[in-house]
Amino acid sequence: MAAISADNHGLRLAVRYAVLILIAIIFVFPLVFMLMSSLKPDQQLLQDTASLRAFLPVGDISLANYSAAFDRAPVTLFIFNSVVVTGITVVLSLLVCSMAAFAFVFIGWRGREFLLTVILATLIVPFETIAIPLLLIASKLPSIGLDGLSTGWLNSYHVQIVPFIADGLTVFLFVQYFKDLPSELIEAARVEGASWPQIYRRIVMPLAGPVLATAAILKFLAMYNQYLWPLMVVQEEGYRPVMVGLQYFFQQNVAWGEVMAYLSMITVPVLAFYLYLQRAFIASIASTGVKG
Template identity: 35%
Template sequence: MMNRRYYWLVTALSLPAFLWLVPTLWMVSLSFQPNDVLARTTSSTAFGLVPWPFTADNYVALFAFGQTPMWFLNSLIVAVGMTLGVLAVSCTAGYALARLDFRFKSPVMILCLIGLMVPEQAVFIPLYTMFADLGWHNSYHALILPRMAVPIGVFLMMQFFKAVPSDIEEAARLDGVGWLQIFWYVMLPLARPAMMTLAILTFLYAWNDYLWPLVSAQQREYFTITLGLASIQSNFAQSEGLGRVMASGVIASLPVVLLFLIFQRYVVKAMTAGGSKG
């Protein structure tokens, strides 16, 4: 009886999952069809989920002649740099707010909570003006630095470190270990699931970010993959065809899909296991 219920549950959940995947499958299918066929046909069979006629010319041309590899590399540099920066700032700030006593601790915590309520678009003009005065636009650090101080990351790590039993920290202090060694050798290994969750969410956000690169990067050599693809699609007449655009979309989304498939167990573990079980 339970097997039949499980079967019907899986079947019921598979239908909406397939419908959710149809646009992605359609994009993959179009990326493997010739551009001349897509340009001249009006038949719905050319836009089916099965690519026919099949060709890989769109991917070959994309990496041979386009600027997509450069945009792909830019997104990778920005996403990795932002992820490392967010982890460094969030872990140190979260541990300090959760475990250390220092002056003005309460005002700093209140400021972090206020930062959760301020939309990021509200600070775009001050950020743009500040980086323009420094002459940092059209550079990697202009794309990375504004996103390193993330209030939600500080709050996430602070809540995790608060959940760690104080006995662990007290035992380390009895051995004569300072707070820096406790943070590095005790707390960070315990915080691995939360750190992996924060790293994955930060990488996904950085990879898909469009608005700040649009503001800060005016030179095409500093475009990220999202900004570069948007520049192609916004002027379709100058693009190399629908198949090339769809191939660009597949290349842009592939790292995100692989990242989630590889590290999804860390996200589930962090959500279900809680703090100290990491």
């Protein structure tokens, strides 16, 4: 009896892993294709797409595409710019939006309902449709720099950051999550005389690990993949981010190997960020535990 159920258990486990692995293959194969292609010369890369060789490091393998990509464009600079802009925006966004969501969920105040509705409605506005008016606004904003007061936010990091700190989606993520938190905790803290900022900092945010991770990765992706806006407001190469940099590789005859190498390189920071978040995310769940 015991032997049979152990066998059964082993078989079921094997099936489970088989399913998990099959699904994993479906999700990963284009990325394997990208990585492998980045190692191949153009001619071979294109021929290999017709067979399983597309996923294997076979043939004339080298890092030549990577060095060629560095010759063609300042890859490190682009990645650096994107990481700076994205990193700062994510941190500020989490702070500003979680505070707002806290106010919407836990505090009663005049204008709360109206404001939340308006902010949620902004979710619907695709960025592309407000880009031109936004450009006109950004080009009139004052800025204080080393050379004193001037107008126009073009060619800077802040023009790529500030407009994106607060957005409806991030607020919405926090609001939905906060609604699930036990309100007794907040009430108890109020009774004990804690101020709102104290409750935000000491009680709510320590419980917000999962939503922080979700909001952070979503914001990270949105910012890292910015194309239209930096194209409009950045004319100096020094501030250019990765997605605009991608266009350097689309010349008359596209060097697909270099494209794949560049794509592989710009994907690494995002993957690293996610893996880091996933660890932090699991740690935060393990540490808070008490929920619901």
